Amino acid sequence: MDVRFSSRASTQTLFAQVYEYIWTRIQRGEWKEHEKLPSVRLLAAELNVHRLTVFKAYQLLKEEKKVYVKDKSGYYVHPGGAMPLDNLDSPIVSSYVQKSHLSEIHKVPVTYQFSYALIDPNLLPNRFFSEYVKEIFDLYPKVLSSYSTVQGDEELREALCRYFMDMHRFHLSPEDIMITSGSQQALDLLARMLVQPRDAVLIERPTYSAAIDIFRQLGAQLIPVEIHPNGYDLDQVEAYMKRYKPRLFYLNPTYHNPTGYTVPAEQRKQLVELAERYRCFVIEDDPFRDMYFESEPPPPLFSYSVEGYVVYIRSFSKYVAPGLRIAAVCLHPSLVSHFFTVKSLADNGSPLLNQKIFLHYFSSSRMQQHIEKLRTALNVRKTIMEEELSATAWRWNSPAGGLNLWVKLPESLSMEALLAKSIEQSISFVPGSICDPLKETKSWLRLSYSYISEKQLREGTKLLISMASELAGTVE
Ligand SMILES: Cc1ncc(COP(=O)(O)O)c(C=O)c1O
Numbered sequence: 001m002d003v004r005f006s007s008r009a010s011t012q013t014l015f016a017q018v019y020e021y022i023w024t025r026i027q028r029g030e031w032k033e034h035e036k037l038p039s040v041r042l043l044a045a046e047l048n049v050h051r052l053t054v055f056k057a058y059q060l061l062k063e064e065k066k067v068y069v070k071d072k073s074g075y076y077v078h079p080g081g082a083m084p085l086d087n088l089d090s091p092i093v094s095s096y097v098q099k100s101h102l103s104e105i106h107k108v109p110v111t112y113q114f115s116y117a118l119i120d121p122n123l124l125p126n127r128f129f130s131e132y133v134k135e136i137f138d139l140y141p142k143v144l145s146s147y148s149t150v151q152g153d154e155e156l157r158e159a160l161c162r163y164f165m166d167m168h169r170f171h172l173s174p175e176d177i178m179i180t181s182g183s184q185q186a187l188d189l190l191a192r193m194l195v196q197p198r199d200a201v202l203i204e205r206p207t208y209s210a211a212i213d214i215f216r217q218l219g220a221q222l223i224p225v226e227i228h229p230n231g232y233d234l235d236q237v238e239a240y241m242k243r244y245k246p247r248l249f250y251l252n253p254t255y256h257n258p259t260g261y262t263v264p265a266e267q268r269k270q271l272v273e274l275a276e277r278y279r280c281f282v283i284e285d286d287p288f289r290d291m292y293f294e295s296e297p298p299p300p301l302f303s304y305s306v307e308g309y310v311v312y313i314r315s316f317s318k319y320v321a322p323g324l325r326i327a328a329v330c331l332h333p334s335l336v337s338h339f340f341t342v343k344s345l346a347d348n349g350s351p352l353l354n355q356k357i358f359l360h361y362f363s364s365s366r367m368q369q370h371i372e373k374l375r376t377a378l379n380v381r382k383t384i385m386e387e388e389l390s391a392t393a394w395r396w397n398s399p400a401g402g403l404n405l406w407v408k409l410p411e412s413l414s415m416e417a418l419l420a421k422s423i424e425q426s427i428s429f430v431p432g433s434i435c436d437p438l439k440e441t442k443s444w445l446r447l448s449y450s451y452i453s454e455k456q457l458r459e460g461t462k463l464l465i466s467m468a469s470e471l472a473g474t475v476e
Pocket of ligand 1: 181208252316318326
């Protein structure tokens with residue numbers, strides 16, 4: 001393969017090409033963890049570029065912890081950057097496909113399911129839906145005979161628009177709302193619309209694991225921003241915006257997945273101001289907003305948006321009907337036609353039947369009653385898990401809403417060993433490392449308390465603790 005780069009390209013483009021060349025080969029596993037990389041001199045000759053260009057590319061990779069240096073010996077591949085070997089079983093395809101880490105965990109059927117950030121199906125309005133479907137066909141006899149519009153059903157967008165204006169004072173018209181098949185699709189489409197290879201993307205650390213996979217798949221350069229119980233270090237966010245000129249900041253500021261943290265109102269306003277100052281899009285992913293235990297969370301960032309840099313994704317998947325795959329995306333009018341294009345290329349519009357079923361539930365008083373009961377049920381489950389965990393020295397911040405506990409275990413405990421042993425005992429959880437863009441958060445795990453029954457929750461938590469203590473010798 002001739003990989004020599006055109007000498008007519010500008011220095012900046014050459015540098016980006018060399019960087020991309022090295023990083024792609026590492027990611028594909030062609031250069032393996034701890035393997036020595038070609039010397040600057042050799043690679044410069046091979047690619048027909050100046051040595052300084054290769055040196056600069058190596059330096060950036062080093063800064064990003066993708067390679068490391070051994071004194072006088074050269075550059076080596078940093079562990080954790082390459083795709084795992086099991087992804088290379090069909091090299092032609094898998095070299096280009098980013099692994100979906102969360103789906104791999106969910107693939108394993110278990111009894112004590114702590115890895116699903118979903119709600120127990122017994123708590124969802126199944127009966128109501130099954131009775132309703134017939135009525136939907138009576139109301140819209142041709143509902144299956146046509147596509148939905150690409151933007152989504154007009155009646156539904158009007159209802160959502162009224163809701164967002166009343167609840168959050170969004171300045172919006174139904175034309176600024178697009179319906180997608182869940183927030184997962186919204187995120188994937190927004191990423192495709194906004195991000196090109198090598199674009200800098202700010203992402204919370206830790207974050208929703210699938211978001212990392214989506215941005216990696218597109219070749220984005222991920223810049224982690226730590227999220228704390230009280231939000232972010234805004235000086236750091238500003239410094240990153242200045243330095244990396246990111247395309248976007250992906251955030252999940254309300255009952256954040258996986259930590260459960262909520263970004264305070266003052267920070268939300270300041271973040272929007274920063275985004276506008278540095279022309280950085282903000283993707284606000286907000287699937288847990290209604291799942292609060294006592295008081296309502298602060299308003300969405302979108303409600304502070306003036307210049308249109310904030311894109312708001314609101315999924316109703318979690319607490320209404322995950323199977324309907326319904327989410328709404330609110331965008332500035334200047335972005336709507338671009339989103340229309342990516343959505344139409346993906347699927348020509350989400351299923352109309354699902355949208356109509358959702359609309360009628362959403363517009364009924366049943367939905368509010370259901371949500372209120374659900375909040376109590378989730379709070380009870382959270383308390384049960386916390387009661388069981390209080391027998392250990394594990395640490396977590398009790399969340400004010402959402403579906404997960406983000407738990408720190410003793411550092412001496414191997415998370416890989418605990419997960420392997422748990423799966424044997426029919427328990428699953430999300431290891432913290434897959435939620436970390438740097439893959440370093442080794443002693444944390446995410447436990448979802450929302451999916452299994454109260455009885456199973458107690459049994460499963462006890463079992464997990466006893467396995468961890470067996471592994472560690474003792475519960476510290
Ligand atoms: C933060 C976050 N975003 C998006 C999703 C995907 O949700 P949906 O079912 O709407 O696709 C999830 C699911 O866990 C999530 O936690």
